Amino acid sequence: MRLASENWDVPVVVTTNVQFFESLFSRRSSQCRKLHNIARSVVILDEAQMLPVPLLKPCIEILRELASTYNTTILLCTATQPALSSSETFKDGLNNVTEIIPNPAELYTVFKRVQTNFLGMVPDAMLVEKIIENDQVLCIVNTRKHARQIYEKLYNTEGAYHLSALMCPAHRSKIISDIKAALADKKICRVISTQLVEAGVDIDFPAVFRSLAGVDSLAQAAGRCNREGKLSDGGTFYIFLPETALPPGYFRQTAETADAVIRHHKDPLSLEAVEEYFKTLYWMKGEQLDMYSLIEIIREGTRKGDFPFREVHDRFKLIKDGMESIIIPWDLNAEKLIQGIRYSENPAAFTRPSQRYTVQVFANVLSTLLNAGSVECLHEQYYVLINKDLYRDDLGLCPEDPTFHDVESLIV
DSSP, X not given: OHHHHHTTOSSOOOOOHHHHHHHHTOOOHHHHTTGGGGTTSEEEEESGGGSOGGGHHHHHHHHHHHHHHSOOEEEEEOSSOOOOBOOSSOTTSXXXXXXXXXXXXXXXXXXXXXXXXXXXXXXXXXXXXXXXXXXXEEEEOSSHHHHHHHHHHTTTSTTEEEEOTTSOHHHHHHHHHHHHHHHHTTOOEEEEEOGGGGSSOOOOBSEEEEESOOHHHHHHHHTTBSXXXXXXXXXXXXXXXXXXXXXXXXXXXXXXXXXXXXXXXXXXXXXXXXXXXXXXXXXXXXXXXXXXXXXXXXXXXXXXXXXXXHHHHHHOOSSOSOEEEEEOOOSHHHHHHHHHHHHOSOGGGGHHHHGGGEEEEEHHHHHHHHHTTSEEEETTTEEEEOOGGGEETTTEEOTTSTTOOOHHHHOO
């Protein structure tokens, strides 16, 4: 069954956008051997707005090819439908796109569960005050650093929780379970999180604060407010501009585009606002929708009869390299997996189970931790945290001072 799943030789396959698209552009047999099973199938892309903008045109072209040549049905699912249809401003979009839900405008009105308020620029001190005014509230910010800063200002308040990718997945699952229990029991629950809660996390708050981001991210955050529709007056969704600068690059561009849309739409989550956001974003990007010129490279190679398999494979990466995994000895199970990696003749057998205990860090952070002796390397490829003082139950991994040891915790 495991082999059949990896080869997609089963009726239903659940995978990721990364695995799906990178396999279609791969040159490796291990990734390509399953591709024949996509023909004459139904491909459901959940959260279709998450297609990466720098690779949007190649992704659209491969979907077009699957539908037109291989009789594949493509179903795009999203609460914020990206403007992927061909138009005057986006000639490379998809043709013959059909809505399977009748009257989307009426549906949006029926299922509207929140009132949206744009607060403008809000200093951290004022944001903390607004959070404390609510007994059950979720605040989503753009960076791990900002999440920690806001949480530490709430540290001594009742019912404060923190979530970020500096916690390993098993740890995050435990915190999310605690949050759900607090909400169900009507206890005070104030959560500070990065955007990791915006997809795949089923939580319901009466009030949500969201740092300015792309309209698709804003809509996802709003989906955590009055999610079950139990509030007769609706939930309250606040969008604010943080006092610190927005993260640079693509993230800043999406946030600034959203800011322009918000300022002349009464409801920034309306269908009209979402469509304008994506049209503006795609128009602004232009040729950067194929940042690595993949379509041109493929067409030129095809014309010459010399298909550039290696170059296409190397250029098409939905997630760029540069992050390294550190295994965290978070509980007894994690420690057993680490011992298995350390002493087993086949350490690869422990790779997948250990993924629930990993934290991703940049290469320079890993290098600092290694030099400080806080992380060790097993079999020249598995990095394990050995300075447990750097991992906190409330914040996760804190690599700022890799030589730190809590003296009191070492006293027996």
